[in-house]
Amino acid sequence: MKIKNICCIGAGYVGGPTMAVIAQKCPEIDITVVDINEKRIAAWNDENVDNIPIYEPGLSEIVEEARDRNLFFSTDIDAAIDKADMIFISVNTPTKTYGIGKGMAADLKYIELCARQIARVAKDDKIVVEKSTLPVRTAQALKDILDNTGNGVNYQILSNPEFLAEGTAVDDLMDPDRVLIGGDIDTSEGEEAVQALVDIYAHWVPEDRILTTNVWSSELSKLTANAFLAQRVSSINAMSELCEKTGADVNEVSIAVGMDSRIGSKFLKSSVGFGGSCFQKDILNLVYIAKSFGLNEVADYWEQVIIMNDHQKKRFASNIVKTLYNTVSGKKIAFLGWAFKKDTNDTRESAAIYVADYLLNEQAEIVIYDPKVRAEQIYADLDYLNTRTEEENRKQVKVVNSAYEACEEAHAVALLTEWDEFKELDWKKIYESMLKPAFLFDGRRLLERKTKEKIGFEFYAIGS
Ligand code: NAD
Numbered sequence: 292m293k294i295k296n297i298c299c300i301g302a303g304y305v306g307g308p309t310m311a312v313i314a315q316k317c318p319e320i321d322i323t324v325v326d327i328n329e330k331r332i333a334a335w336n337d338e339n340v341d342n343i344p345i346y347e348p349g350l351s352e353i354v355e356e357a358r359d360r361n362l363f364f365s366t367d368i369d370a371a372i373d374k375a376d377m378i379f380i381s382v383n384t385p386t387k388t389y390g391i392g393k394g395m396a397a398d399l400k401y402i403e404l405c406a407r408q409i410a411r412v413a414k415d416d417k418i419v420v421e422k423s424t425l426p427v428r429t430a431q432a433l434k435d436i437l438d439n440t441g442n443g444v445n446y447q448i449l450s451n452p453e454f455l456a457e458g459t460a461v462d463d464l465m466d467p468d469r470v471l472i473g474g475d476i477d478t479s480e481g482e483e484a485v486q487a488l489v490d491i492y493a494h495w496v497p498e499d500r501i502l503t504t505n506v507w508s509s510e511l512s513k514l515t516a517n518a519f520l521a522q523r524v525s526s527i528n529a530m531s532e533l534c535e536k537t538g539a540d541v542n543e544v545s546i547a548v549g550m551d552s553r554i555g556s557k558f559l560k561s562s563v564g565f566g567g568s569c570f571q572k573d574i575l576n577l578v579y580i581a582k583s584f585g586l587n588e589v590a591d592y593w594e595q596v597i598i599m600n601d602h603q604k605k606r607f608a609s610n611i612v613k614t615l616y617n618t619v620s621g622k623k624i625a626f627l628g629w630a631f632k633k634d635t636n637d638t639r640e641s642a643a644i645y646v647a648d649y650l651l652n653e654q655a656e657i658v659i660y661d662p663k664v665r666a667e668q669i670y671a672d673l674d675y676l677n678t679r680t681e682e683e684n685r686k687q688v689k690v691v692n693s694a695y696e697a698c699e700e701a702h703a704v705a706l707l708t709e710w711d712e713f714k715e716l717d718w719k720k721i722y723e724s725m726l727k728p729a730f731l732f733d734g735r736r737l738l739e740r741k742t743k744e745k746i747g748f749e750f751y752a753i754g755s
């Protein structure tokens with residue numbers, strides 16, 4: 292079966308870049324990315340390609356090449372579903388904020404809405420692809436909804452989780468470690484659907500890196516991969532606290548441990564804590580699933596990854612207060628970075644938000660600079676916590692346009708995101724503009740201790 296028309300529901304961090312790359316690699320397939328968010332679709336269609344809603348290195352060039360050739364962005368969801376042979380569901384699956392499973396389970400209401408919309412609109416057979424990260428066995432729920440409409444349409448449901456990381460989305464999509472496709476491989480229709488998706492990726496991914504499994508393995512592998520990755524960060528962060536007490540240096544420990552080829556060197560960088568929209572949400576979801584099967588030891592094991600991460604964020608903030616003579620009330624603290632990692636404008640679950648909240652509770656004044664995050668986003672992140680009024684957030688927090696401006700007359704600088712440009716700053720100039728003693732807290736192990744201490748900083752870095 293040759294796919295000619297694709298519809299992707301959800302024009303976010305996954306749907307947008309993934310479809311842009313498929314469109315570039317498969318010029319014979321027409322792809323329409325749809326979303327209920329009109330502003331987001333308008334931004335994807337903005338004449339100036341620098342205004343697309345997601346910042347990812349290399350993405351705007353691809354969008355420029357494929358847009359209006361075989362890549363389209365639209366709010367007409369029904370039309371795109373109707374036309375498509377294959378429909379990717381790439382909508383958000385946040386942690387539930389209400390009812391049963393509140394604070395843990397994945398909220399599948401957006402997924403279900405998509406399924407019901409497909410069921411209502413579809414007139415001919417469709418392959419429906421789960422691109423969103425979903426609890427294991429969600430495909431069964433989708434199938435139940437789709438198969439019970441009585442309009443004679445046959446659906447094949449595939450699981451094709453996305454493993455891209457933000458900031459490197461284009462590289463990850465162009466050269467993935469693997470592409471995972473789960474389907475009903477026991478039936479010939481299922482096998483045919485899996486092959487149709489394999490054929491799309493085979494345009495640019497070597498076939499030995501395209502892995503096919505049953506649907507449940509595929510769904511669960513995505514949650515497992517994120518849990519393992521986050522667990523490595525929590526493991527090294529646990530060691531960072533021990534390093535600070537013993538004179539060991541976490542970077543040295545990380546190199547020594549990572550050189551064991553059985554362990555590997557990646558994802559062992561100690562930090563102020565992992566952020567991003569997925570690690571916490573996916574582990575909480577895993578914990579919830581384990582508990583729902585009565586697997587309490589499994590649930591507790593994974594929950595510890597989150598407990599350690601929360602501890603790391605809090606520990607970084609409380610160390611700032613302790614070091615500044617046990618009070619930051621009325622003191623100006625400069626934040627360098629707000630995004631959850633470098634090279635993205637995404638701030639979801641960024642450690643910076645929680646460090647700021649802690650310091651604001653201690654009545655600090657915070658001045659923030661991030662090269663890619665806009666002021667409205669920073670205020671929205673703080674308002675969302677509901678810790679204080681919107682007016683109070685605007686009074687205590689300022690957002691500025693340069694690192695130098697943020698640090699001027701500050702009591703302390705906290706480095707929260709590892710943007711490359713922070714390495715190149717004129718740190719002597721920053722030191723001179725600050726109140727003395729000038730404190731510098733590196734939450735990312737980005738800066739070199741020796742040179743900063745030579746300038747005169749009181750320097751604190753995670754894990755040393
Ligand atoms: P996102 O919030 O950036 O985008 C989701 C989009 O779906 C939004 O624009 C929203 O308006 C739209 N949407 C929601 N319901 C809709 C509906 N019924 N019809 C049409 N549009 C609808 O989310 P994201 O970061 O792209 O994540 C999507 C999924 O991919 C999640 O399950 C996430 O766990 C997973 N994932 C994310 C990443 C990542 O790096 N962000 C990586 C891998 C997997």
Ligand code: UGA
Pocket residue numbers: 424453454455456457458517520524557558559560561562563564565566567568569570631632
């Ligand atoms: C992560 C995974 O890496 C992707 O494979 C996955 O597809 C994605 O989640 C998802 O499902 O959403 P992402 O969250 O975009 O990608 O970014 P990561 O590079 O994984 O970083 C996550 C957080 O961990 C960041 O805050 C980062 O600074 C932190 N981190 C990462 C560390 O503190 N130390 C490390 O060694 C690595």
